[in-house]
Amino acid sequence: MLNWNEIGQYRENNRIEAKKALGGLPHGLWETYSAFANTQGGVILLGVEERTDKSLLPIALPDPEKLVKDFWDTVNNRQKVSANILTNKHVQIVEAGGHRIVAIDVPRANRMDKPVYIGSDPFAGSYRRDGEGDYHCTKDEVRNMMRDQSNTPQDSRLLEQLELDAFDYDSVRSYRIRLKNTRPGHVWEKLEPVEFLQKLGCIGRAEDGSLHPTAAGVLMFGFEYEIVKEYPAYFLDYQEHDDEETRWTDRIVSNLGDWSGNLFDFYFRICNRIIQEAKTPFKLEGMTRVDDTPVHKALREALANSLIHANYYDRLGLVVHRRPQSITISNPGGLRISLEDALDGGISDPRNFTLFKMFNMLNIGERAGSGIPNIYYVWKTQGWQEPTLIEQFNPDRTILSLALTAQKSQNITSNITKNITVNKTQKKILELMLENPSITTEMMSSQIGIADRNIKTNIKKLRDSGLIDRVGARKNGDWIVKEEQ
DSSP states (O other), X not given: OOOHHHHHHHHHTTOEEEXXXXXXXXXXXXXXXXXXXXXXXXXXXXXXXXXXXXXXXXXXXXXXXXXXXHHHHHHTOTTTBSOOOOOGGGEEEEEXXXXXXXXXXXXXXXXXXXXXXXXXXXXXXXXXXXXXEEEEOOHHHHHHHHHHHOSSOGGGOBOTXXXXXXXXXXXXXXXXXXXXXXXXXOTTTTSOHHHHHHHHTSEEEOTTSOEEEBHHHHHHHBOHHHHHHHOTTOOEEEEXXXXXXXXXXEEEEXXXXXXXXXXXXXXXXXXXHHHTTOOOXXXXXXXXXXXXXXXXXXXXXXXXXXXXXXXTTSSSOEEEEEETTEEEEEEESOOSSOHHHHHHOOOOOOSOHHHHHHHHTTTOSOSTTOHHHHHHHHHHHHTBOOOEEEEETTTTEEEEEEEOSBOOHHHHHHHHTTTSOXXXXXXXXXXXXXXXXXXXXXXXXXXHTXXXXXXXXXXXXXXXXXSEEEESOTTTOEEEEOOOO
């Protein structure tokens, strides 16, 4: 059962909505129910007033039991709400400040229930949470949630508008060489190219008997100008930065036309560049130097997982930033499972299952949901700063940030704040700045879970207190956390 202290923890990360509810179920309750269900979940409080200083004040409810009954009657009415994702434990009458209030703990909805919407039209009645408020979902957001409802992988679609000349057969040959080295003597080794691609899931047969690429096939081995016929927003972008201030010193993008632009070639073009930043001690097996460390394996895993889980129909592309002390991989599309489940491991729900199998044939990519936990474990054993995995909405993105420096932010933060009072949000901001000096306010907003304007307000207070400073340009500069106070 929720208690008032637990509700306060929800308040700290902005996953709470207080409503007075003096005359029945309050206006806007169902928009918030939809918004919480379609993002990270949250708590709706009935019988609580939010004061100007953002504190919560419980007030007397005339009849909490009737509110609970009215809520259940509506949430179970499919003409008013598309899905009831709650059980009895999610709706409680709670004692707070001498009053009885109603707490509705809305979980993140399963992808097969999304979008959770009000009324009969998902495009008119779907909402999401952004910082402190609810917003109406765009048509693209609703379509993306609808695509994720299906248990049929997105990349298994047969693209009958494309022919077999959509493939870059140099990419296919390169894949087959790697497969032969990985799995010598494999039964597919001597197949003709078309038959091999059929076995791999890259080619399918239409009702009239004609052969065409699948979505997975064209993503993995197709030419970029063919890929965008199915995925207009498709774009791969790798950027190298020699320091934290420069825009970029080297860049590889998918639409230049001087290479295929497909996922397979992108992966192997940038993989070695990424792992070069991981300066880990070599080890010896007998007299042979072993350069393939757990860090290198984890970085390859991280890159492959991003390519496998991306939603290539979504806006913006897949972007990889390599800096001297960090690597950030950002792909279009949100998580198909909760953030907590992704970090715990054991659950694998790839958006593009055929791509998953193709990478796995080369012993690349996560197994049974172990990818993210393994990356965290490897970073911990190195004594490096803990990775951060965040999910953003509108547009949907999943961002994995990997610092290549020692863990220090927690101890330093304690030292620099011992003589100056800071709130929990400001302490978290300091920790994030120490972990990633080039972090943006938008990234801090997403990781902490509060509105961007509140981040900026707290940053101003930290600067006024002399705890932080800024160097470099507004967009490409760095935060400096002053350790001497």
